[in-house]
Structures are given as structure tokens and as C-alpha cells.
Amino acid sequence: MTPIARSEASHAPDAHAGATHNVAVELLLEAGVVLAESLDLATTLGRVARLTVPRLADLCVIDLSDADGSIRQMAVASAEASVAEELSNLRERQQLDPAGEHPVARVIRSGTAERLSQMAGAQLRSFAAGSEHAQFMIDRGYHSALVAPLLARQRTLGALSVLRLGDGGPYEEGDLEVVSELARRAALAIDNARLFSEVRHVEQRLAAILANLAEAITLTDEQHRIVFANQAAADLLGAPTPEELMRATPQEIMERFLILDEQGRELGIEHMPRTRLFAGEAPVPLLVRNIVRATGEERWLIARPSPVNDPETGKLLYSVNVYEDVTEVKRAQIAESFMAEASRVLASSMDYTATLRQVARLAVPQLADWCAVDVIGEDGELERVATHHADPERLALAERLARHRSPSEDALGVPEVIRSGRARLYTDITPKALAAYASDAEHLAMLQEIGATSVLIVPLAAPTRTIGAITLVAAESLRRLFQSDMALAERLGRRAGTAVESARLYTARKRIADVLQSALLPESLPEIAGVQARALYRAAGELNRVGGDFYDICECGQGRWMLAIGDVCGKGPRAAGVTALARHTLRAAAMLGQSPERMLATLHEALTRQQTGADMCTVCLVMIEPREGGARLIVALAGHPLPVLIDAAGHARQIGRAGTLLGVVDQLRIHEVECELAPGETLLLYTDGVSEAGAPEHQIGDAGLLALCAEAPALSLESFLASIALAASERAPGGLRDDIALLGVRLENELR
Structure with a gap:
């Protein structure tokens, strides 16, 4: 503590007095600087309170008296931040009674400073705002206090209080003089801030008036005649001067314009807000589209009426009409709205x-x-x-x-x-x-x-x-x-x-994609004696048609035929290249008379010879050999879904055994499975775009596909494939995520 706050008993009396004087002068000089720096009341008072701690006090509180007489705490400072915060919260809950015995209330009423050299618990309880307030003062060790009025221009604005807590020495009369001078200077700054605020409010009101005068303003009487207008109104309403505007009749003025509302309906004088005001209504501001008939110039205006009543009778005498030109704002709004709708339309279709x-x-x-x-x-x-x-x-x-x-x-x-x-x-x-x-x-x-x-x-x-x-x-x-x-x-x-x-x-x-995809799929399927063969392909997107799934049928010799369906990883030109490689490699292998297992091995070798990072492929390959009373099937799979065999009663089952994905690992595991296709039975080969159609929790799946296959005997082969594709599309209302390829064969009841 400085000497003025905590004087040591060992100091000589004159040395103590000199030190006290120096500290007081220093404090008041700093206060003068602080009070001159800002006209913001809260900022200034907070800084003044902090000046006193710790050199003059352990706690400083500044209170102001409001217009209704209530006491409002404006600033508090403490050597311990928690004390200041706790006191602020407490004073919000328990405000001081202006008519009570609290020293702040007494000083504000009397305008005279008070020194409470020593305060005991009983005294603190006597003027506390409540039991919580009293306990706070006792717990914090309120010991000695100085309370000085904030006096300025014959008015008491509030009080400044400084307090010593704990075992600090009592305040002396010299200390009260310093605090009273600090309070006087603070009060003058507070009053100056108040006067500045009032002047600022006057300036703001004046600025608002001037801003309104810059807009078009007219004063009309009950007969709708203009009795006053500013130059902005004359310019807006097509008159060279306000005087000429005032000489024109209301009908002459209205005839100069085509006035429309926001919906494009034409408005007459009876719709104007000023007319409705004289009719006893309380009209809201009206937005109008104002078109000058002579030139076609267009403006958007907001018309705002305000009544001028007789102060004695209350009769409506005039309507003050302010016209705000919002043309630029409205045009920008219309432009953005129009462009948003135009963009939506242009993006809605190709x-x-x-x-x-x-x-x-x-x-x-x-x-x-x-x-x-x-x-x-x-x-x-x-x-x-x-x-x-x-x-x-x-x-x-x-x-x-x-x-x-x-x-x-x-x-x-x-x-x-x-x-x-x-x-x-x-x-x-x-x-x-x-x-x-x-x-x-x-x-x-x-x-x-x-x-x-x-x-x-x-x-x-x-x-x-x-x-x-x-x-x-x-x-x-x-x-x-x-x-x-x-x-x-x-x-x-x-x-x-x-x-x-x-x-x-x-x-x-799209045309290029269609042509390229058409080149990657057979133009037509060959005719096989005693066997119906149909295929269906659906791309996942209009421009995703290139690459992906493929199918093919070709003759292997000796009355045998290769049925193949596959799925290449990826889309676009690279996938198209792999699709072409897969299809033509399988065709070449079939013509060489290779077995299904060997055909897939040949394709695997071709894929692995591609550059690093090239491509994976799944294939379902079925060798079909029609003969008397049925057809022999040899099924070989390379990472592809198992084909489905559907008997004449609609019972469906998967056939074949899973094998290794092509183009990935060198040691292939391909298994050939033989079975019979009886007359009237249907064999379905498909890609995973069918079973995986839809959201993960709503996919068709293997079980769903088998259920769909139950309808096969009652449908033609074309209709059966179409029903499968339709079911997949219905599971994916937002569009298919993967291509769909279907290849179906059905053995006729009588082999030709």
C-alpha cells in the first residue's frame, strides 16, 4: 500500500504528511487525465474506480442516482476481482433503498461527505440492503469507509465510496478531502457526458429531419391538394418547382403517371395512403411502381403518410407524405429473383x-x-x-x-x-x-x-x-x-x-457414349436352335453409358455356345477399353474351343499384362450345349454373382461356385459346375447392379431377386427381364447407382 492507504507507525509525522500529499496529487492528476480521455460514462467511471485501488482503498464503488430516485451501481473495483464480481451480483439482487440509512443513500440525499472511521458488525447490519448484503460486508471485513457526493452544477448525481477491508487502518479527515475532490472532478465529467449525450441526441434528431427533407415530401389537405412540397417532391412528380407542383390539381398530377402495385394492378387516387388516412383508416406504407406516361421512366416508391392534427380539437388537418425512392433496391431484388428462377428453369432440362x-x-x-x-x-x-x-x-x-x-x-x-x-x-x-x-x-x-x-x-x-x-x-x-x-x-x-x-x-x-457403348455390346444375339436368348442393359446415368457391364453370346463349335456376362471396375474410356478386351478375349478363347475355366484364365492373363494399376473384372461364364430332352450347362464364375436357374413352376435357385476376381491375383481358383437345363426352364445371368439396387437397407439382395424370379414362367423372356429392371429402378428412386445387365435364356419345350 502507498502511505495514504496504509501509513506505517514508524514513519515520522511530517514525512507521512508529505508522502500522503504526494500520493493525493498523483491520484488527482491521473484522474484528470482519465476523466478527459472519454465521454463514455461506463468506461470513464470504471477507470476512476480502478485508480483508487490499491493506493487509496481495497474496494471502490461508484453509484449514480437515476431520474426516478433509484440508486444504480455504475462501477466497482477491488484488489480481488472475485470481491468486485460478487458485490456487483449482490447489488443487482438487493438494491439500496434511496430513503434508507445506507451511507450512500444518506450522502446522495444530503450532498455531504461522510467518514466512517471504524465499522463494526452491528453498524453494518443497521444499514445493509438485506441479510445477504450484511453478511457479505461482515465476511469481507468492511472496516473503514469514505463516501463523497458526486456534485455538479448544484445537483447530486450519486456517490463515490472507498473502503478498507480487514485490519487496515482507519481513514482520516485528510483522506476524505482527497476523495471529495476526486468525486467532484468525477461528477463534473459525468455531467459533461450527460450534456454531450443530450447534444448528440439533438444532433441525431436534426440529422433525421434533414435526411427526410432530402426525400420527396408533400403536405396535402383533405381535398388532396398539395399545400407544401420540397424540391425533391417537385422533381419526383414532374414539376420544375415546388410552387408549380402546388398549383396543379390532384387529378392533373395523377394523370402524369401509371401507378401500379407490386402485383401489377393499376391504382387510383382512392388507393393512396393519404386518401385512406383522411377516410379514418390507419394505412401502412405502400410500395408502388410509378411509370411516367410521357417517357416510360419507371420508379419504385414507398409512400408513407403521417397525420397532422389540430392540437385543440384533434381534427386531422393535413397528411405529411414522404416518398422514398427504392428503385435501385427493388430492381436489384427483381433481378436476383428473376435470375434465380431463370437459372432454375435452365437447369431443369437438357x-x-x-x-x-x-x-x-x-x-x-x-x-x-x-x-x-x-x-x-x-x-x-x-x-x-x-x-x-x-x-x-x-x-x-x-x-x-x-x-x-x-x-x-x-x-x-x-x-x-x-x-x-x-x-x-x-x-x-x-x-x-x-x-x-x-x-x-x-x-x-x-x-x-x-x-x-x-x-x-x-x-x-x-x-x-x-x-x-x-x-x-x-x-x-x-x-x-x-x-x-x-x-x-x-x-x-x-x-x-x-x-x-x-x-x-x-x-x-451422349451421342458419342451411345455409339461407343453400342460398339461394346452385341448388335444382336445369335439364334440358338431350341433356345430363346434375350438381353437388357440399363446405364446408371445418361453420360455413364460407356464401360461398366457387358454381355455376349457366341458359338464355340460342336453345338456348344458361350454365354458371358461381366462387370468391369470403373467407367469411361479406360473401362471401355477393358470391356472390349474382356469381350473379344472371351470370344477368341471360345473359338479356340477352350473350356470355361480356361477361357477365364486366358482373360486373366490378358488383364494382368495391362499397365500397372489396370483393371479388375468379374465374369459369369456358362457353356450351354442343347441336346435331346434338355441342355447341358457348365458354369464358371470369376468374382461374379451366381446365376439363377428357374424351373417351370417358378422355383428359383442359384447355381455355380464362387471364383477369384480377374486381374488381381495370379493364382486363380475357378470351379466348373455342371447342371441341366430342362425344357421350359429359364437361366438368368445378371450383374450386381440388380441385387444392390437401392439404399443399403432396402436393396433387392439375393433373396429379393429369387422372389422376383418366381414370376418368370408366367412371362415372356423379354417381359421377365423388363420386370427385373423395373424392380431395380423402383428401389432406387434417385436413380441407379450402378449399371444393370441381364442375360436370360429359356429352353423351349421342343428342341428344333
Whole structure:
């Protein structure tokens, strides 16, 4: 402790006095700096409280008196943080009674400082806010206290209290003088902060008034006549000065504009908020779309009425009308909403012709009265793929107009925009300009019937080229297309152009995939005397058609046939290469007269000769040899699901024995299993895309597949395979995760 806080008995009296004086001066100087640094009340008082600890006190509390007389603790500081926190929580629960005997309450009421040189438990209990408060003071050893009023400009704002805890010495009169001076300076800072806050509030109110005056403001009477207007209102309502605006009648002003609500319904003077205010209603602010009839200029406004009543009678005298121009905000909102919906439509299908028609419907009347979309076709010719107008009867006019070609079109119209890749806006559409553009009298008559007031053409811009154009036309709705509309139209053109190009690339890839996959599967299955053979293939995705599953049937000689079905790991060109290798290797091995086990070994050798990391493959291979009274089957499996044999009664069972996956380990384990296929029985070979279709907990599985096979005798072979594929698709409503290949053979009742 410093001498002023804990003076030692051994110090000489004059030395102690000098030290005390120095500490007091130092404290007050630091307080002056702190109080001058900030006008934020809570920050300032917290720092003042911390100045006193520990040099002057063990605990410091600053309380303020609120307007209602209640006492509010504003700052507390302690040598032990836990003491300050506990006291703050306690004072929130047990506030001081302004009329009570607590020293803070007495000092605030009297405006006179108090020194409590020594406090015992009985005294603490006498002025405590409650039993919990009393116990806290006793437990913490409240020993001596100084309480000084916060006096400023003949007002007591609160009190500053410093306390010694435990066995500290009592405060002296000199200490009270220091604390009183600190309280006086703090009170002046508090009052200055209050005055600053009041001045700031006045400035804020004044700023709000000035901000409102910057908006369009009118004052109208019960007859809807404007009795006051600022220049912003005159500019908004088409008058050069406020005085001229005030001379115009309400009807003259309304006739200058087409006023619509958010849904596009036309509004009259009776719908205006000021009119409804005089009708005794409490209207809410109204958002309107304001179109200047003479120029087509469009603004979005929020009209807010406020009543001005007679102070004596309460009668409504005037309506103060504030018009907030929210055009930019509303246009941005409309643009984002429109682009979100347009993006959704464009992403909904790869049929770009259909989606562009939907986009044209979205653009009318959101962006214009007419919308047309032209796209360069695969043959290089310009094709009109979409035209839309809100009135279906006028679409016939657009179709007739599209059949006429203007001599100026290459220089001025859609072809020029496609060629340059730059948008064009035409606003000066005069009769003379139409006549110059028209190819003949009939063409001119149709152009005049369209009644275009402005035309905006933007490119359909794909990432690397321009592939078409979107034409927007403003006509009968009074609106005009301006430079500000071009940004949104160009965004639409870029988004649509990208979608069209993506759809074309998708279509091209799909065609390539279809051609390649067709080359990897047999064009048709051979005819086997006395045996029906059918196959079915379903790709997991439109562009996943290349590679994956395969099947084949080929003759091995001596009346024997090879049935093969397999699944290559992976998709795309690499899988396609492995699929071709597998199919043709098996065919070659079959022609060489190899056994099923040896065929699979030959394929394994071919796979392992591929570059490192090449490919795995599963195969189910069945050698079938039709003969009198049935057919002999030899089944060999390499990591593939077991085929299913279905008798004429619908009983199904798996046949064969599991073998090693091809292309992985060199020591193959392939087992040949012989069995018989009787007349009327069906053999089903399939890939795991069938049994694993659907979510893991809802897959068809082996048991489900056997149950489906029970229907085989009642169905043709084609229908049976189709029913299996349908069941797999139904288990996977979000789409198949793996390809499906099915190969079925059925022995006829009489062998030919």
C-alpha cells in the first residue's frame, strides 16, 4: 500500500504528511487525465474506480442516482476481482433503498461527505440492503469507509465510496478531502457526458429531419391538394418547382403517371395512403411502381403518410407524405429473383429449346412486353426457338413478322448482335426509322402493329462464342427499356448461352457414349436352335453409358455356345477399353474351343499384362450345349454373382461356385459346375447392379431377386427381364447407382 492507504507507525509525522500529499496529487492528476480521455460514462467511471485501488482503498464503488430516485451501481473495483464480481451480483439482487440509512443513500440525499472511521458488525447490519448484503460486508471485513457526493452544477448525481477491508487502518479527515475532490472532478465529467449525450441526441434528431427533407415530401389537405412540397417532391412528380407542383390539381398530377402495385394492378387516387388516412383508416406504407406516361421512366416508391392534427380539437388537418425512392433496391431484388428462377428453369432440362421457351415466358411481363430467342443451329442457320407475349392472339403477329427479312437486318438486328457479341438498345423508334427498316408495305404494317417503343437485343453468350440472341421489346405497357435494363438482360443472355452450350455438349457426349457403348455390346444375339436368348442393359446415368457391364453370346463349335456376362471396375474410356478386351478375349478363347475355366484364365492373363494399376473384372461364364430332352450347362464364375436357374413352376435357385476376381491375383481358383437345363426352364445371368439396387437397407439382395424370379414362367423372356429392371429402378428412386445387365435364356419345350 502507498502511505495514504496504509501509513506505517514508524514513519515520522511530517514525512507521512508529505508522502500522503504526494500520493493525493498523483491520484488527482491521473484522474484528470482519465476523466478527459472519454465521454463514455461506463468506461470513464470504471477507470476512476480502478485508480483508487490499491493506493487509496481495497474496494471502490461508484453509484449514480437515476431520474426516478433509484440508486444504480455504475462501477466497482477491488484488489480481488472475485470481491468486485460478487458485490456487483449482490447489488443487482438487493438494491439500496434511496430513503434508507445506507451511507450512500444518506450522502446522495444530503450532498455531504461522510467518514466512517471504524465499522463494526452491528453498524453494518443497521444499514445493509438485506441479510445477504450484511453478511457479505461482515465476511469481507468492511472496516473503514469514505463516501463523497458526486456534485455538479448544484445537483447530486450519486456517490463515490472507498473502503478498507480487514485490519487496515482507519481513514482520516485528510483522506476524505482527497476523495471529495476526486468525486467532484468525477461528477463534473459525468455531467459533461450527460450534456454531450443530450447534444448528440439533438444532433441525431436534426440529422433525421434533414435526411427526410432530402426525400420527396408533400403536405396535402383533405381535398388532396398539395399545400407544401420540397424540391425533391417537385422533381419526383414532374414539376420544375415546388410552387408549380402546388398549383396543379390532384387529378392533373395523377394523370402524369401509371401507378401500379407490386402485383401489377393499376391504382387510383382512392388507393393512396393519404386518401385512406383522411377516410379514418390507419394505412401502412405502400410500395408502388410509378411509370411516367410521357417517357416510360419507371420508379419504385414507398409512400408513407403521417397525420397532422389540430392540437385543440384533434381534427386531422393535413397528411405529411414522404416518398422514398427504392428503385435501385427493388430492381436489384427483381433481378436476383428473376435470375434465380431463370437459372432454375435452365437447369431443369437438357432440352434447351423447351427451357428457352420457359425463359421467354418468364421475361414477359417481368422485363418487357415481347421476348424472342434466336439460336444458331447445328447447320449454322439462325433459328427462332421462342417467342412470347402476354396476349396469345398477338403471337400470330410475331410468327408472321418472323417470316419477313429486312434488308437492314444484318446491319441492325439480331445477326449484328451475334456477329459483334455486343448488346444493342434502340430507343428512337420513329415512323421514319420503321419505314427505312421495313422490307415492304406489309412488313411495315406489321411493325407498326407491334407498336414497339424500345428494343433491346443481347447476345446468347457461351463461354467461347456467341450462339444466339434474346430480343426484348417494350410496346403497349408504356414502359421503356433503358440502359439500366441492359445489365440484367446481358446476365440472362450469358446464363442462357452457357446453358444452351452445356446442353449441346451434353447431347454430343451422349451421342458419342451411345455409339461407343453400342460398339461394346452385341448388335444382336445369335439364334440358338431350341433356345430363346434375350438381353437388357440399363446405364446408371445418361453420360455413364460407356464401360461398366457387358454381355455376349457366341458359338464355340460342336453345338456348344458361350454365354458371358461381366462387370468391369470403373467407367469411361479406360473401362471401355477393358470391356472390349474382356469381350473379344472371351470370344477368341471360345473359338479356340477352350473350356470355361480356361477361357477365364486366358482373360486373366490378358488383364494382368495391362499397365500397372489396370483393371479388375468379374465374369459369369456358362457353356450351354442343347441336346435331346434338355441342355447341358457348365458354369464358371470369376468374382461374379451366381446365376439363377428357374424351373417351370417358378422355383428359383442359384447355381455355380464362387471364383477369384480377374486381374488381381495370379493364382486363380475357378470351379466348373455342371447342371441341366430342362425344357421350359429359364437361366438368368445378371450383374450386381440388380441385387444392390437401392439404399443399403432396402436393396433387392439375393433373396429379393429369387422372389422376383418366381414370376418368370408366367412371362415372356423379354417381359421377365423388363420386370427385373423395373424392380431395380423402383428401389432406387434417385436413380441407379450402378449399371444393370441381364442375360436370360429359356429352353423351349421342343428342341428344333
